[in-house]
Amino acid sequence: MPKQMTTDTSYRKINLEFLNNNGDDHFDIFYKTRSYGTVKYVRFATSKPEHHEKVVRLLESGDPMEDFYIHEGDLFKYYRHATTTLRKIVSNPKISFEKKAKKVYEVSKNIMKEFFENNASEKVLRTSDEVMEIMEECFQDYDVGFYGISKITNKDYYTYTHSVNVGLYCMTYGVKIKMNHDEVRMLGLGGMLHDVGKSKISENILNKKGLLTPQEFDIVKNHAPLGGEILNDMKCYTHSVVDMATQHHEKYKGGGYPRGIVGDEISFFARICKVMDVYDALTTRRSYKKAMNPFDTLTLMKKQMCDEFDAKILDNFIHYMGPEI
Numbered sequence: 093m094p095k096q097m098t099t100d101t102s103y104r105k106i107n108l109e110f111l112n113n114n115g116d117d118h119f120d121i122f123y124k125t126r127s128y129g130t131v132k133y134v135r136f137a138t139s140k141p142e143h144h145e146k147v148v149r150l151l152e153s154g155d156p157m158e159d160f161y162i163h164e165g166d167l168f169k170y171y172r173h174a175t176t177t178l179r180k181i182v183s184n185p186k187i188s189f190e191k192k193a194k195k196v197y198e199v200s201k202n203i204m205k206e207f208f209e210n211n212a213s214e215k216v217l218r219t220s221d222e223v224m225e226i227m228e229e230c231f232q233d234y235d236v237g238f239y240g241i242s243k244i245t246n247k248d249y250y251t252y253t254h255s256v257n258v259g260l261y262c263m264t265y266g267v268k269i270k271m272n273h274d275e276v277r278m279l280g281l282g283g284m285l286h287d288v289g290k291s292k293i294s295e296n297i298l299n300k301k302g303l304l305t306p307q308e309f310d311i312v313k314n315h316a317p318l319g320g321e322i323l324n325d326m327k328c329y330t331h332s333v334v335d336m337a338t339q340h341h342e343k344y345k346g347g348g349y350p351r352g353i354v355g356d357e358i359s360f361f362a363r364i365c366k367v368m369d370v371y372d373a374l375t376t377r378r379s380y381k382k383a384m385n386p387f388d389t390l391t392l393m394k395k396q397m398c399d400e401f402d403a404k405i406l407d408n409f410i411h412y413m414g415p416e417i
């Protein structure tokens with residue numbers, strides 16, 4: 093019987109393109125080797141300026157032969173590098189919007205994946221603030237519709253991709269209704285963080301392919317108040333952002349959870365998040381269902397689920413989707 097390969101799970105794959113030679117956040121970069129059934133991580137370079145040329149030469153050579161990694165303890169430093177690089181990319185007029193947006197989406201997705209799947213610290217989660225700020229700046233410079241977002245988002249449902257998708261939809265809605273910059277940023281950030289409470293729910297329940305039992309559904313419903321607690325405890329988010337976590341499953345005409353509040357008792361930001369949350373959930377693939385197309389999704393939301401939404405927000409969303417659906 094062949095010897096089973098073992099590996100150290102404390103290393104994370106990174107994108108060398110997001111490294112830069114500015115700042116004081118230096119860390120070691122590793123490549124992976126396999127020997128006698130064991131995976132080892134060997135230092136390739138550091139992110140210090142004197143090693144940067146080594147990384148640049150590797151990137152210029154084309155597609156690197158090796159994947160590169162950092163230790164999980166250096167994730168915060170890596171994402172600080174990544175946000176600095178993203179700002180340079182977004183400010184470069186020679187780079188297309190689609191390429192800029194895809195780079196920001198990649199970083200956002202990886203941050204949320206670390207939080208949900210690898211129990212990354214809240215310090216890492218905080219880097220999503222700056223990434224959403226960069227995305228907001230990028231979107232404000234272009235007339236981007238919801239169709240434009242659909243070209244960069246992941247179509248398979250994972251909690252982390254769904255979180256970033258909802259953030260982008262919320263942010264775009266804010267731009268369309270001409271919210272101010274701070275409100276757009278908070279709306280996008282709240283959308284991206286709306287499901288953070290799911291980090292406290294068993295993956296066996298969240299990833300269950302069949303229908304949940306009533307007991308399991310009660311457990312899942314706890315993610316809304318848990319999300320509010322997580323964001324409150326971080327003491328850095330506005331009430332609007334916290335409300336998006338706690339209230340995005342409330343229904344406009346009642347019957348939602350966790351509190352069963354109705355109408356304008358539900359935060360305006362949370363009412364927007366409700367629409368975007370449902371839309372993305374229905375239009376992405378899952379292991380047990382196909383993705384619905386945008387037209388059928390909006391028809392369902394308008395005709396069969398209308399009591400769940402603020403009608404004005406839903407109508408605006410449909411209007412802004414326009415002929416693109």
